[in-house]
Amino acid sequence: MAVTVGTVGVRPREGSFGRTFRKSSPAYLMLSPYLILFVVVLAYPLLYSIYLSFFDATLNRTPTFVGAGNFIQLFNDAEFHTALRNTFFFAFFVVIGETTLPLLMALAMNEHLPFRTLFRTAFFLPVVCSWVVVSLLWSMLFAQQGIVNGIIQTFGFAPQPFFSNGGQAMWILIATTVWRNLGYYMVIYLAALQGVPQDLYEAASVDGATRWRQLWHIAVPALRPVIYFVLTISLITSMQLFIQPFIMTNGGPLNSTISMVQLLYRHAFVELQFGYGSAIATFLLVLLVALALINKRVHDLVVR
Amino acid sequence: MDGVTIRSLRSVDRWLLLLFLLVLAIVAVFPFYWLVIGSVMPPAELFASVPRLWPSEFDFSTYRRIFDLVPLGRYFVNSVVVSGLTTVTAVVVASAAGYCFARLTFFGQGVIFALILAALMVPSQATMVPLFVMFANWNLLNSYPGIILPGLVSAFGVFMMTQFFKTLPAEMREAAIVDGAGEFRIFSRIYMPLARPAVATLSLFIFMGTWDQLLWPMIVAPAPDMRTLQVGLAFIRQQAPVTNQVMAAIVVSVIPVVLAFLLTQKQFIAGIAAGAVKE
Numbered sequence: 001m002a003v004t005v006g007t008v009g010v011r012p013r014e015g016s017f018g019r020t021f022r023k024s025s026p027a028y029l030m031l032s033p034y035l036i037l038f039v040v041v042l043a044y045p046l047l048y049s050i051y052l053s054f055f056d057a058t059l060n061r062t063p064t065f066v067g068a069g070n071f072i073q074l075f076n077d078a079e080f081h082t083a084l085r086n087t088f089f090f091a092f093f094v095v096i097g098e099t100t101l102p103l104l105m106a107l108a109m110n111e112h113l114p115f116r117t118l119f120r121t122a123f124f125l126p127v128v129c130s131w132v133v134v135s136l137l138w139s140m141l142f143a144q145q146g147i148v149n150g151i152i153q154t155f156g157f158a159p160q161p162f163f164s165n166g167g168q169a170m171w172i173l174i175a176t177t178v179w180r181n182l183g184y185y186m187v188i189y190l191a192a193l194q195g196v197p198q199d200l201y202e203a204a205s206v207d208g209a210t211r212w213r214q215l216w217h218i219a220v221p222a223l224r225p226v227i228y229f230v231l232t233i234s235l236i237t238s239m240q241l242f243i244q245p246f247i248m249t250n251g252g253p254l255n256s257t258i259s260m261v262q263l264l265y266r267h268a269f270v271e272l273q274f275g276y277g278s279a280i281a282t283f284l285l286v287l288l289v290a291l292a293l294i295n296k297r298v299h300d301l302v303v304r
Numbered sequence: 305m306d307g308v309t310i311r312s313l314r315s316v317d318r319w320l321l322l323l324f325l326l327v328l329a330i331v332a333v334f335p336f337y338w339l340v341i342g343s344v345m346p347p348a349e350l351f352a353s354v355p356r357l358w359p360s361e362f363d364f365s366t367y368r369r370i371f372d373l374v375p376l377g378r379y380f381v382n383s384v385v386v387s388g389l390t391t392v393t394a395v396v397v398a399s400a401a402g403y404c405f406a407r408l409t410f411f412g413q414g415v416i417f418a419l420i421l422a423a424l425m426v427p428s429q430a431t432m433v434p435l436f437v438m439f440a441n442w443n444l445l446n447s448y449p450g451i452i453l454p455g456l457v458s459a460f461g462v463f464m465m466t467q468f469f470k471t472l473p474a475e476m477r478e479a480a481i482v483d484g485a486g487e488f489r490i491f492s493r494i495y496m497p498l499a500r501p502a503v504a505t506l507s508l509f510i511f512m513g514t515w516d517q518l519l520w521p522m523i524v525a526p527a528p529d530m531r532t533l534q535v536g537l538a539f540i541r542q543q544a545p546v547t548n549q550v551m552a553a554i555v556v557s558v559i560p561v562v563l564a565f566l567l568t569q570k571q572f573i574a575g576i577a578a579g580a581v582k583e
Contacts, residue, residue, distance in 0.1 A: 024409075024410035024411045026408070026486065026487035026488070027404045027408040027409075027410035027413075027487070028410060029487075029488070030400045030401070030403065030404050030487065030488060030491065031400065031401050031404045031410075031416075033397045033400065034397045034398060034400065034401040034457070034462065035401075035416070037397065037453075037456050037457045038419075038420070038423070038457050040453075041431070041435065041453050041454045041456070041457055042423055042426070042431060042454075042457050043419075043423075044434075045431035045434035045435045045438065046426060046430060046431050046434075048434035048438075049430055049431055049433055049434045052433060052434060059437075059440070104324070105324075105325065105328060108321040108324055108325050109325070111312070111313060111318065111321060112312075113318060113321060113322050113325065114322070115322075118329075119325050119329050120573065121566070121569065122329040122332045122333045123328070123329065123332050124565070124569075124573060125332060125333060125336060125562070125565075126332055126335075127576075128512075128561050128562060128565040128572075129558055129561070129562075130515065130516045130533075130534055130537075130561075131516060131518065131534075132516075132518055132534045132537045132538050133537065133554055133557065133558055136537060136540070136550060136554055137335050137336075137339055137554065138335070140339075140342075140547055140550065140551070141335055141338070143547070145351045147338050147342075147355050150352075150353065150354070150355030151355055153353065153354075154354060154355060179331070179332070182328070182332065183332070184576065187573055187576060187577045188577055190577070191577040191578075211312055211313045211317075212313070212317070236427075239427075240427055240428075240429065242429075242518070242519055243518050243519075243538075246518070246538070247538060261429050261519070264429055264432075265519065265523075268432070268433050268436075269436070269523050274433050274437065277433050278433045278434075281429055281430045281431075281432065281433060282430070284427055284429060284430060285426065285427060285430040288425060288426075288427050289425050289426075292425045
């Protein structure tokens with residue numbers, strides 16, 4: 001932790017505990033707003049949520065203890081299986097899209113091509129729009145009579161069902177998500193690319209390596225930590241999928257796009273089953289913490 | 305290595321890359337073009353079986369109508385109040401904490417910092433049920449404090465500010481102590497002004513995150529006059545059922561954000577990239 005040099009001047013000797021405590025008091029004073037908030041709106045509710053997941057609870061009624069009942073019900077809940085499968089399917093393809101495509105874009109943008117500023121603005125436009133806006137926009141693009149079907153028909157193809165077909169609806173959610181984040185991850189990659197030392201390229205040029213080989217053998221390996229970072233962020237945020245299906249499909253058709261958080265929302269805040277909702281929240285917490293820990297292990301292996 | 309030029313791509317490859325970027329840029333921008341054009345198209349043309357990319361006549365009546373149908377102004381004000389207050393408070397509180405961890409020593413320092421780092425892993429949904437129950441008991445439903453409070457604890461903010469304050473020389477604090485300044489004075493008068501770049505990045509990060517939120521504000525403040533912009537837009541079809549009305553509402557709601565972005569583009573993108581890489 002931080003190293004501090006002892007305060008100047010002579011002080012009367014006192015016990016080590018008293019000294020630590022006196023030295024601590026200004027720190028606690030400045031830390032207290034954060035710590036109080038941390039306990040009240042984060043730590044306490046988190047523990048309370050885990051506690052509630054062992055109860056049958058709803059508004060204005062004393063909760064009754066049900067032991068592992070909520071979790072047993074959860075693991076036998078076909079709807080939960082569907083939500084879990086959907087969320088993983090979504091996360092898998094979003095992560096692939098969000099780690100690779102922006103990397104290619106950043107490599108291209110790094111080549112001093114014309115109109116770079118213009119391209120960057122274009123790619124960043126979706127990023128500044130909220131998820132609600134992006135979801136509404138894409139639900140209109142792919143509406144039954146929307147512009148995409150219009151274009152498809154102009155080229156002589158049959159109109160597609162899009163949101164009334166489960167498989168297609170899921171792919172539209174994935175495309176929407178990747179589309180909105182392209183510019184964001186591209187900028188992150190680009191910032192990292194500009195940190196790759198130029199003399200590495202120079203040395204490779206002397207050795208006769210073509211530009212493609214330089215990019216593949218120098219730039220991409222140098223970006224490994226950033227690629228890993230993008231992958232992590234993309235994975236964690238994808239697992240918390242909510243807004244896109246909430247706005248675009250409402251989880252349908254036939255639950256084919258329902259996500260875990262959406263199920264949590266329905267049980268906890270539409271049907272007011274606080275116990276069962278908390279069980280889903282606890283499951284999500286355990287899953288995400290596990291993913292983060294696995295991630296850290298893999299990170300240490302891959303990056304170092 | 306003097307005089308060595310880095311090989312660049314052959315011109316065919318350059319053209320291919322340019323084409324690749326161009327296609328993606330069109331994909332990125334076309335939906336916005338269609339959004340704006342669609343909002344001023346007569347509805348019959350918007351749904352024509354042969355898609356139109358230019359209206360036969362501009363019809364701005366939707367923009368007048370949308371403000372009668374949806375209280376967009378109210379939603380917007382709610383969002384500005386919520387995001388603004390959250391940002392200012394969360395940044396100040398997290399900076400003070402970051403200063404303590406970076407420059408002071410105190411009892412329990414390591415444990416508390418580890419707990420805050422662990423909180424980075426906690427998804428916001430994991431605390432929502434108890435928060436809703438607590439806030440219902442405290443009469444905070446449909447109020448600004450109800451929407452704002454959970455957003456004030458930024459574990460990432462503490463982490464980022466701690467890292468930043470560690471890069472500033474410790475000698476400044478020691479000199480100020482000799483001059484008789486207290487810790488709070490040192491923090492607010494010496495360290496905080498030097499932290500402007502980090503504060504700007506963190507503010508942008510928190511503001512964008514809060515502005516974007518849907519789930520929590522929707523749960524805690526569903527009353528029509530307390531809806532934030534995102535909540536209002538999420539339920540817009542109940543008030544404005546026609547597609548070009550939805551389009552107009554989106555255009556209106558997005559204009560301030562896009563303008564802010566376009567005017568500060570360079571700093572904006574740099575801030576986003578810096579915030580992300582420090583994460």
